[in-house]
Amino acid sequence: MALSNSNSSTSRIYYGWWIVLAAFLNLFFVVGILFYGFPVFYPYFVESLGFTRAQVTQGFLLGFLFAGLPFGILAGTIIDRIGARVVILAGVGLVGLPLLLMGMMSHFWQFEILCVVEVIGYVLAGPIANQVLIAKWFSRRRGRAMGYAYLGLGLGGVAAPTLVNFLARSLGWRHGLELLGTFILLVLFPIGIWVTRSSPEESGVNAESFREEALPLENSLSSTTSSAAISQAVRSAAFWLLIAGSTLAIGAIGAVIQHLILFLKDAGYSATAASQYSTILLTASLGGRVVVGYLADRFRKSYLMALFYFFIGASVFLLAYPHSPAVLCGFAILFGFSMGADYMLIPLVTAECFGTAALGKLLALIIMGYSIGQWAAPWFVGKMFDAQHSYDLAWRIVAILGMAGAAAIFAIPTSLRTRSD
Numbered sequence: 517m518a519l520s521n522s523n524s525s526t527s528r529i530y531y532g533w534w535i536v537l538a539a540f541l542n543l544f545f546v547v548g549i550l551f552y553g554f555p556v557f558y559p560y561f562v563e564s565l566g567f568t569r570a571q572v573t574q575g576f577l578l579g580f581l582f583a584g585l586p587f588g589i590l591a592g593t594i595i596d597r598i599g600a601r602v603v604i605l606a607g608v609g610l611v612g613l614p615l616l617l618m619g620m621m622s623h624f625w626q627f628e629i630l631c632v633v634e635v636i637g638y639v640l641a642g643p644i645a646n647q648v649l650i651a652k653w654f655s656r657r658r659g660r661a662m663g664y665a666y667l668g669l670g671l672g673g674v675a676a677p678t679l680v681n682f683l684a685r686s687l688g689w690r691h692g693l694e695l696l697g698t699f700i701l702l703v704l705f706p707i708g709i710w711v712t713r714s715s716p717e718e719s720g721v722n723a724e725s726f727r728e729e730a731l732p733l734e735n736s737l738s739s740t741t742s743s744a745a746i747s748q749a750v751r752s753a754a755f756w757l758l759i760a761g762s763t764l765a766i767g768a769i770g771a772v773i774q775h776l777i778l779f780l781k782d783a784g785y786s787a788t789a790a791s792q793y794s795t796i797l798l799t800a801s802l803g804g805r806v807v808v809g810y811l812a813d814r815f816r817k818s819y820l821m822a823l824f825y826f827f828i829g830a831s832v833f834l835l836a837y838p839h840s841p842a843v844l845c846g847f848a849i850l851f852g853f854s855m856g857a858d859y860m861l862i863p864l865v866t867a868e869c870f871g872t873a874a875l876g877k878l879l880a881l882i883i884m885g886y887s888i889g890q891w892a893a894p895w896f897v898g899k900m901f902d903a904q905h906s907y908d909l910a911w912r913i914v915a916i917l918g919m920a921g922a923a924a925i926f927a928i929p930t931s932l933r934t935r936s937d
Contacts (some may be wrong), residue, residue: 531713532653536661538711539646540668542604545700546611546641548672549679550634552798553696555774556680556791559781560689561627570898571624573774575631577891583632585884587639592880599714600645600652600876607641608704610634615697619690641704644883647863648876652715659817659864663809670805670856673798677777677791685787746877749870754928755878758869759885762862765825765921767889768832768914769855774894779907783838793844797852804856812861817868821861822926827854829918835911862886869928893917 558572591603614630614637621627646665654661683692749755776797780790804824811820827850834847866878893914900910 531716532661534711535649535653535713536665538707539649539665541707542608542641542646542668542704543643543666544668544672545704546607546638547643548669548674549676549696549700550611550638552673552773552794553676553680555777556677556787557684557689557693558774558778559787560684562778564689565622565624565627567624567627568898569775569778569901570895571627573891573894573898575628576635577888577895578628579632579635580884580887580891583636584639584887587636588644588880588884588887589877591640591644592877595645595648595714595876596874600649601708601712601714604641604645604712605705605708607637607639607645608701608708610637611641612637612697612701612704615693615700618697619692619694639884639887643862644876644879647879649712649714651863651867651875657813658867659812660809662864663805663812666805666809666856667802670798670802673801674795677794677798681787681791746874749874749878750881752869752929754869755882757924757928758862758865759882761821761825761921761924762882762886763889763921764917764924765828766858766886767893768828768918768921769858770890771893771897771910771914772832772835772851775897775901775907779835780838780844782907793848796845797848797855800849800852801856804853806856807853808857808861812864817861817865818925818928821857821865822922824854824857824861825922825925826919827851828858829915829920829922832911832915832918836908865925865928 558567561567561572562569591607594603610633614634618627618630621630647662650662650665651658680692680696683695687695776794777787777790780793781787785793808820808824831847831851831854834843834850837843862882863875863879866882867875870878897907897910897914900913901907
């Protein structure tokens with residue numbers, strides 16, 4: 517029996533949990549493997565192709581600057597009108613194919629073009645669509661469902677450094693990229709076709725099951741039209757504080773994730789040892805995702821976001837002591853656990869403040885905003901390293917940016933917050 521028919525009146529499992537599984541797998545591959553595993557290839561690009569530290573992160577930065585925002589808005593519009601499923605399927609193709617082609621690249625301009633296409637795929641099949649999926653299917657238990665789905669991102673991140681390092685060492689970095697691209701296509705296309713459904717209405721879910729999950733009135737904007745909800749949101753201080761805080765804090769996360777392995781290799785660690793510290797960091801993020809998912813259903817979500825963003829920034833100061841394994845482990849655990857709250861709290865705070873009437877478009881604007889920071893910060897850190905041949909000053913700046921992001925989130929006006937679902 518097809519999964520789409522498994523939500524009959526006799527089914528005991530709410531079909532939304534199958535949607536959580538689909539989002540889990542999407543985030544595992546599109547974000548977990550791509551975002552956290554791709555930096556393992558950077559040393560090979562530097563050594564084999566002669567790229568600089570700034571260049572290895574420049575491709576994704578250009579992608580988000582020139583393609584991320586328009587395609588993010590387009591994705592948000594399509595999601596709000598016809599649902600997330602078609603958007604995810606298109607994105608999967610645009611994530612897998614560039615990885616296949618990267619195995620044949622030999623020039624920097626080829627890398628840049630493929631990174632731009634990769635960014636478009638990431639925008640379509642990554643956080644925006646999957647966050648809206650969860651928000652559409654869950655209300656009362658949205659924080660918990662988001663936490664379970666984002667375990668996929670965390671587990672993908674945990675597996676990615678070790679997996680990519682193994683593939684690159686065993687098969688060569690070119691074949692490693694080709695194998696990753698092939699596997700993403702073979703796994704996520706069937707999931708998108710046979711499992712993913714954009715909304716309870718599309719799947720014909722049992723009405724009684726959905727009523728058990730839904731709330732009578734989510735928040736002050738849930739009954740407004742999409743255009744009115746967007747207009748009201750973008751005129752509020754909360755919207756811009758959310759974008760500013762997320763951009764700064766996730767910029768700090770991006771800088772650390774994209775440069776950590778290069779930084780540790782400069783400090784004398786082997787590629788395998790550097791990947792192990794990255795794995796510790798990403799394993800700790802799993803605990804953060806689970807814990808935050810439960811806390812978000814009980815406490816003010818913006819306060820939780822501010823707290824964890826502060827820990828993200830403060831922990832970066834520990835990178836001043838790279839030759840101490842104990843300090844590095846402490847950094848990896850604190851930073852990783854706090855990072856576990858990063859993406860999943862953003863849709864929860866957005867829905868808490870502005871409702872779900874135009875959640876796709878609002879998340880597109882917010883995610884495209886913070887994605888610029890997510891890739892501009894690594895590029896900036898790379899430029900600083902190329903100029904100074906040291907990460908010391910760059911890490912201090914990154915730490916301050918993270919804590920400034922926490923302050924912006926904490927400043928969101930309480931009058932715009934709604935009660936927890």
